[in-house]
Amino acid sequence: RYSPSSGLRIFSSTAIGPTFPQFLLASASTCTSAQRFSTTSKYSSENIISSPLPEITNKFPQLKNYSQLYDFSLRESDQFWGTLGSELLQWNEPFTTVSRHDHKSSTFRWFHDGKLNAAVNCVDRHAAEHPDRVALIWERDEPGHEQRVTYRELQEMVWRVAGVLTESGVSAGDRVAIYLPVSPVAVATMLGCARIGAVHSVVFAGFSAQALASRIQDAGASVLVTANSSTRGGRLIPLQATARAAVALCPGVRQVFVMPHSPQPLELADNEVDLERAMSAVQTAPPPSVQGAEDPLFLLYTSGSTGKPKGLVHTTAGYLLYAALTHRLVFDYKPGDVFGCVADIGWITGHSYVVYGPLLNGGTTVLFESTPVHPDAGRYWETVERLRITQFYGAPTAIRLLLRFGDDFVKKYDRSSLRVLGSVGEPINSEAWRWYYDVVGDGRCTVVDTWWQSETGGIMIHMTVPQRRGSGTVLCCAVLSDSQGKPVYDSGATGALCVSSIWPGIARTIHGDHQRYHDTYFAPYAGLYFSGDGARRDDEGYLHITGRMDDVINVSGHRLGTAEVEDVMMEHPEVSETAVVGCPHALKGETIFAFLVLKENSASPQHKIETELRESVKHNIASYAVPEFMLIAPALPKTRSGKIMRRLLRQIAKGNLEDLGDTSTLADPAAVETVLKLYRQMP
Numbered sequence: 001r002y003s004p005s006s007g008l009r010i011f012s013s014t015a016i017g018p019t020f021p022q023f024l025l026a027s028a029s030t031c032t033s034a035q036r037f038s039t040t041s042k043y044s045s046e047n048i049i050s051s052p053l054p055e056i057t058n059k060f061p062q063l064k065n066y067s068q069l070y071d072f073s074l075r076e077s078d079q080f081w082g083t084l085g086s087e088l089l090q091w092n093e094p095f096t097t098v099s100r101h102d103h104k105s106s107t108f109r110w111f112h113d114g115k116l117n118a119a120v121n122c123v124d125r126h127a128a129e130h131p132d133r134v135a136l137i138w139e140r141d142e143p144g145h146e147q148r149v150t151y152r153e154l155q156e157m158v159w160r161v162a163g164v165l166t167e168s169g170v171s172a173g174d175r176v177a178i179y180l181p182v183s184p185v186a187v188a189t190m191l192g193c194a195r196i197g198a199v200h201s202v203v204f205a206g207f208s209a210q211a212l213a214s215r216i217q218d219a220g221a222s223v224l225v226t227a228n229s230s231t232r233g234g235r236l237i238p239l240q241a242t243a244r245a246a247v248a249l250c251p252g253v254r255q256v257f258v259m260p261h262s263p264q265p266l267e268l269a270d271n272e273v274d275l276e277r278a279m280s281a282v283q284t285a286p287p288p289s290v291q292g293a294e295d296p297l298f299l300l301y302t303s304g305s306t307g308k309p310k311g312l313v314h315t316t317a318g319y320l321l322y323a324a325l326t327h328r329l330v331f332d333y334k335p336g337d338v339f340g341c342v343a344d345i346g347w348i349t350g351h352s353y354v355v356y357g358p359l360l361n362g363g364t365t366v367l368f369e370s371t372p373v374h375p376d377a378g379r380y381w382e383t384v385e386r387l388r389i390t391q392f393y394g395a396p397t398a399i400r401l402l403l404r405f406g407d408d409f410v411k412k413y414d415r416s417s418l419r420v421l422g423s424v425g426e427p428i429n430s431e432a433w434r435w436y437y438d439v440v441g442d443g444r445c446t447v448v449d450t451w452w453q454s455e456t457g458g459i460m461i462h463m464t465v466p467q468r469r470g471s472g473t474v475l476c477c478a479v480l481s482d483s484q485g486k487p488v489y490d491s492g493a494t495g496a497l498c499v500s501s502i503w504p505g506i507a508r509t510i511h512g513d514h515q516r517y518h519d520t521y522f523a524p525y526a527g528l529y530f531s532g533d534g535a536r537r538d539d540e541g542y543l544h545i546t547g548r549m550d551d552v553i554n555v556s557g558h559r560l561g562t563a564e565v566e567d568v569m570m571e572h573p574e575v576s577e578t579a580v581v582g583c584p585h586a587l588k589g590e591t592i593f594a595f596l597v598l599k600e601n602s603a604s605p606q607h608k609i610e611t612e613l614r615e616s617v618k619h620n621i622a623s624y625a626v627p628e629f630m631l632i633a634p635a636l637p638k639t640r641s642g643k644i645m646r647r648l649l650r651q652i653a654k655g656n657l658e659d660l661g662d663t664s665t666l667a668d669p670a671a672v673e674t675v676l677k678l679y680r681q682m683p
């Protein structure tokens with residue numbers, strides 16, 4: 001039985017092999033992957049994979065094992081991806097070129113002269129083959145009210161949404177903003193856009209009006225699709241009101257479609273249309289738009305290290321192929337499975353493993369609208385029992401929360417349908433991993449920790465362990481790079497987590513700012529994709545993610561740029577300086593600590609300012625971005641060149657008061673003494 005040595009157990013390319021791009025933590029560049037495999041005798045690929053990807057190995061019969069396949073995927077990348085691209089996707093016009101990359105300008109193209117339609121690939125081809133198979137199971141907020149949608153029904157919904165959008169003047173290339181709860185209509189709207197070649201931009205329905213507005217504006221969306229309200233954990237969320245406040249800031253939005261999601265009658269303003277009614281009125285389905293492989297499929301905003309969220313652009317064929325393949329392989333997906341990813345569709349996990357991956361594979365996917373503790377801490381496992389879920393994919397933050405409620409909430413439900421338990425979004429600590437494995441999985445299921453990002457489109461590194469019932473998981477290739485961009489394979493090496501080759505699922509650009517794309521991901525390490533994460537390779541060749549190397553923090557699996565929070569707080573008329581850092585939190589993984597300096601003339605009581613700041617962050621971003629701790633000081637520690645010493649503030653926020661490291665470059669050592677004193681006085 002595998003015993004995790006640390007909280008972060010991610011396999012390196014060493015231990016899991018093939019997928020695709022090659023990951024590295026760089027330094028000693030001469031080691032071949034075969035050598036790397038040989039260093040991991042205990043967890044060799046042969047141990048891990050019981051049935052190595054029949055779909056793939058059938059195509060490459062000359063390859064005898066996982067490490068050979070892995071090497072092949074790197075050495076003969078075009079043959080590897082070209083074969084899979086033809087196999088897994090349905091094309092209107094086949095591609096003749098697999099990849100065409102220009103590394104100098106960071107322009108990457110896959111299958112670029114092929115033509116296809118994403119919605120046809122997700123729905124129509126399956127509806128033709130097995131119309132009555134369940135595509136979606138909508139697990140509503142209240143347990144026991146699930147709704148099943150077959151492929152035939154989903155196809156009709158997609159056609160109808162596509163019809164509504166076309167009639168309202170949306171055409172290929174136009175952006176459509178989606179602000180909806182996890183629901184069949186949300187999936188149908190994403191795919192309705194795809195059917196007509198429009199680009200969807202789903203905004204998490206927990207974001208504030210301001211955050212929604214800035215994403216609508218950046219995307220240049222002229223249409224917004226929302227619902228009157230939603231319920232989560234028994235709480236009514238007034239989506240329409242938030243959407244209205246956002247649209248008031250967006251003169252470019254000409255039409256808002258409102259789905260009647262909760263029973264109250266719809267109240268519509270002049271620019272609002274009842275989506276359900278409009279869908280019923282559609283007479284003919286618009287034909288699927290034949291899209292180029294590299295046409296954008298969707299935009300998804302994510303935090304970076306500056307204040308402005310980045311609109312990542314994912315294109316069609318490469319993204320679809322990568323989502324389909326990783327879903328199939330990492331989760332050992334088989335026909336008849338019920339795939340339960342509990343992420344919200346507003347995040348990349350929801351895009352790739354609630355919607356695109358499972359539907360591309362003709363699977364049955366669960367749309368989970370509720371919370372892990374509604375009505376009680378047994379909700380996930382009760383859902384598993386009722387829906388007979390075979391793969392459960394969730395976030396460590398929820399696992400940490402649930403384990404505190406004890407084992408009974410798990411054990412009273414039948415979990416025998418489960419085969420694979422996935423984890424995503426943040427490091428899974430040892431205690432949570434053990435509980436997931438021992439209690440939830442009864443020591444019987446494969447626990448797979450998956451590392452990836454909004455930018456990667458799909459899972460890049462996955463860790464599985466040899467179990468009695470090993471699943472057919474495989475995949476991925478990563479690299480660890482030193483500061484010079486050289487791969488490092490030595491045990492104990494630390495470095496930047498990079499990818500050394502271009503894989504089909506990578507986001508192609510940042511909407512409207514290709515320079516930022518190049519500067520963020522490709523400029524730091526020549527020839528490598530830089531993830532922003534650091535990692536360490538252990539003695540057995542496993543990669544351990546050590547966290548972000550930039551000013552991005554991870555609160556309950558939500559990625560947040562500290563600069564976003566600072567920008568909002570700086571708007572307060574009495575604040576002159578802020579520095580926001582992350583600090584460890586038992587449940588959330590990380591939480592937010594804000595250091596502040598007030599203006600000389602500030603006269604309001606501090607608690608009033610703090611309350612206003614919290615409100616303002618909630619109003620401008622979302623509840624999860626609200627700082628948990630605030631410390632108002634007369635000055636912040638700065639270097640002689642005037643830069644705030646964030647490293648020092650991070651140590652203080654963690655409570656590491658004794659070991660602050662080198663403080664010799666401080667301009668004013670008294671500033672740090674005062675901050676320390678105030679910290680000690682905090683309740």
Ligand code: PRX
Pocket residue numbers: 302348349423424425426427428449450451452453454455531532533545547548554557558559
């Ligand atoms: O820091 C890594 C962390 O989440 C970041 C990506 O966040 P996002 O784009 O929102 O996508 C989250 C879901 C794919 C990464 O840069 N992260 C993601 N998965 C893991 C992780 N950190 C540790 N272990 C993981 N398994």
